[in-house]
Amino acid sequence: MRNFRNILQFATRDIRRYVDIAVLGAASQLAIILTFIGSGPSFDRSKLPPSAFLILFSLITLWPFLVRGRAWRLVSAYDAIRLAKGVTLTTLGFIAVYVTSYFNIHFLQWILFNSLFSLVGLCGVRIARRLVFERKNRKANVTGRRTLILGTGVPACSLAARFTREPALGIRLVGFITDDSKSIGSKIEGVNVLGGIENFEQILTDNQVQELVISQKFPDGARLRDLLQKAHRLGIRPKIMAHLNFGETGHAGVETLREINLSDLLLRPRVDVDLKPTYRLVQGQTVLVTGAGGSIGQELVRQLVRMNPRQILLLDQAEYNLYAIDSEIKEMGLSSQVIPILSDLREVTLLQQLFNLYRPNLVFHAAAYKHVHLVEANANASILNNITSTKNLLDACIKYQVENFVMISSDKAVNPQGIMGATKRACEMLVSHAGEVENRNYCSVRFGNVIGSSGSFIPLLKKQIHNGGPVTITHPDMERYFMLIPEAVSLVLKTASMSQPGDINILKMGEPIKILDVVKSLMTLMGKKQDEVPLIFTGMRPGEKMKEELYLSRNEIQTTHPDIVVLPKGAQLPGIHNSFGESVLTIERIIDLARSGSKDASSLLHQLVESQDQSSLQLSKGDSRGNTKTPQLVA
Structure with missing residues (x-):
């Protein structure tokens, strides 16, 4: 048989x-x-x-x-x-x-x-x-869900071909909608292009559309937010082709469709980053990434491993986070390039042994405490973790002659109101001082909030909206900068190949977005009307600011990349060596006070940051005498 x-x-x-x-x-x-x-x-x-x-x-x-x-x-x-x-x-x-x-x-x-x-x-x-x-x-698809595709490009054509050839998908393609006026009235896979985006709601209503698939990119998230709100009013929850994220490509099919997320709605115009110089810097070298288990650290590892390094040292004190990124890279078949290191940067002896054994050529320092309210409530522990770790790491880099060092900083380091921002500013000072004294490419990179990071408030907002509220917001006018993790990390890697000793690089993050607008976008995504979920404004907590800042003097210098500006800490700011030298001594005093449990550590830290930033502002204005006096610190 x-x-x-x-x-x-x-x-x-x-x-x-x-x-x-x-x-x-x-x-x-x-x-x-x-x-x-x-x-x-x-x-x-x-x-x-x-x-x-x-x-x-x-x-x-x-x-x-x-x-x-x-x-x-x-x-x-x-x-x-x-x-x-x-x-x-x-x-x-x-x-x-x-x-x-x-x-x-x-x-x-x-x-x-x-x-x-x-x-x-x-x-x-x-x-x-x-x-x-x-x-x-087509006869079999008559009973399928009436589906409209937004877009008429190659992805839309591939998707339409799949829909028309696979009746098991249960999709009846009723037409296309486009912003290309030349395509209106034509046919794709035998299906009409019905009209333009300006008639979006009318076309959805006239054709009794039940599903909407977005197959084209938008220059920013504003237009997508508008279309999403219109679709929700008609009871339609659009989906988007998954490979529209950052230019990745894939086969068109129903398995490539995904829900629209907040990243799509807040997306700025795409940033193109030429990483060839960084590739040449990383190729064949040993790279150390601290905080490798964190959101930024993990993405750094993902992008660095594609640059063919000799090995990547993944250092983190959180066991599970380190295990997660180590497993992910090994699943890519790159186990020989990855060395997980479970350690604490505050342990000087272990750190020195690590450098002596592996001799890293490049260091990316992403390890830090960053939750503002937790750091504020545990000031001395945060000072020891953030500042001591950075100082120990810099000492090891100097001793073992590491040529490139990049520290991840924060927009909270500008005119800081809390301990978290102050510790980051102090770390910037240490990095700039080390870069200037050693004449090596040691720099910091400053940017704002990244969507999807472990410290993001987005998951809390989504949980509150899902539960029907109330949604807690500190203030209706509070604003923050936002950037996607892969985009921010690409720019961080770019700075590694273009920075000068002591630079503070600042990533342009577009216009700040109100937290209230973020909440409204999330409600739209989750199919909630704004009058269904109550809002409560709780007021700002200690250490928070109404608006974050990225720039200190507004005299930052444009670099070769349009999305990176630099605050130099060298010859362009005369007299800064003595100021930083005094600052380093004060930082050591702050660390000693924090170890002893003294509350004076926090007050001295704030005095240090305020005096240093005042000095930088005066120097950046171009004092013709070149003898700006650094304000005295009171210990």
Whole structure:
């Protein structure tokens, strides 16, 4: 029984080959007839090879192109090109026979006719099969969910082809909508382009659309937010093609669709970052990433591992986070490049042993306490973790002559109101001082909130909205900068290849966004109306600011990348060496006070930051005397 089934399957599968043989035979005979008609009484059949030879020769030369093609119901222009190549090969073979054995005008005419009829016939039967298949599927899709595709580009075409060919998906494609006026009125996969985005709601209503798929990118999130709100008013929850994230590509299909998320709505115009200089810096080197288990640290590792380093040292004090990123990289087949290190940067001896053993060439320092209210409630512990760790790491880098060091800073380091921002500012001072004194490319990178980080408030807001509220917001006018993690990390990596000793690099993050607007966008995403979820304004907590700042003096210098500016800490700010030298001594005093549990550590830290920033402001204004006096600190 099994053998009979196998024979039946083989015979069924070979029906296409029988059709091809019939097509080639018919093409050969039709070519003979037309050659006879064209030649008249002078035609001599003996001047042509036997018909069996002609058909067999065509079949042999075309066979590889016939058996390797895709299923006829999925035939495309690609298959037509393949068949054209096969027919061309067959034609060249016949011409060789013509030159060597049958050198006459009748055979040459036959060759031309046969080539034309063979190509038309072989393509024709395949196209006919596809048309029958698609017609059958359209009838089957009549009961599917009425779906509209926004966009008419290549992704939309691929998606439409999948929808029309797979009735099991349960999708009935009713049309397309586009912002390309030239496409309106045309057809894609036999389905109409119904109109422009300006008639978005009317088109959805008139065509009783139940599903909306977005297949095109928008320059920013504002237009997408508007379309999403309009769709929600009609009870439609749009989906977006998953590969629209950061230019990644994938096969069009229902498995590539995903829900729209907050990153899509807050997306700034795409930032293109040329990382070739960084690739050359990282390739073949040993790279240390501290805080490798955190959100920024993990993305740093993901991008660095693609740059072919000799090895990456993943350092973190959180066991599970370190395990997670180590496992992820090893699943990529790169276990030989990854060395997980469970350690604490405050342990000087362990840190020195690490540097002595692995001798890193580049260091990316992303380890820090960053939750503002927790840091504020545990000031001394945070001072020891953030500042002591950075100082110990810099000491090790200097001792073992590490050439490149990049520290992840924060917008909270500008005019800090709390301990978290003050510790980050102090760390910036340490990095700039080390870079200037050692004349090595030690720099800091300052940016705002990143969506999806472990310290993000987004999950809390989503939970509150899901539970029906109340949603707690500190103030209706509170603003924050936002950036996507991959984008921020790409810019961080860019700074590694372009910074000078002591620089503070600042990432341009576009315009700040009100937290209230973020909440409203989340409500829209979750299908909630704004009047359904109550809002409570709680007031600002200790250490918080109404608006975050990225710039200290507004005299920062533009770099070669449009989204990175720099606050230099070298020759462009005369006299800064002495100021930083005094600051380093004060930082050591702050660390001692924090170890002893003294509350004076926090007050001295704030005095240090305020005096240093005042000094930097005065110097950046260009004091002609070049002898700006640093304010005295009270310990």
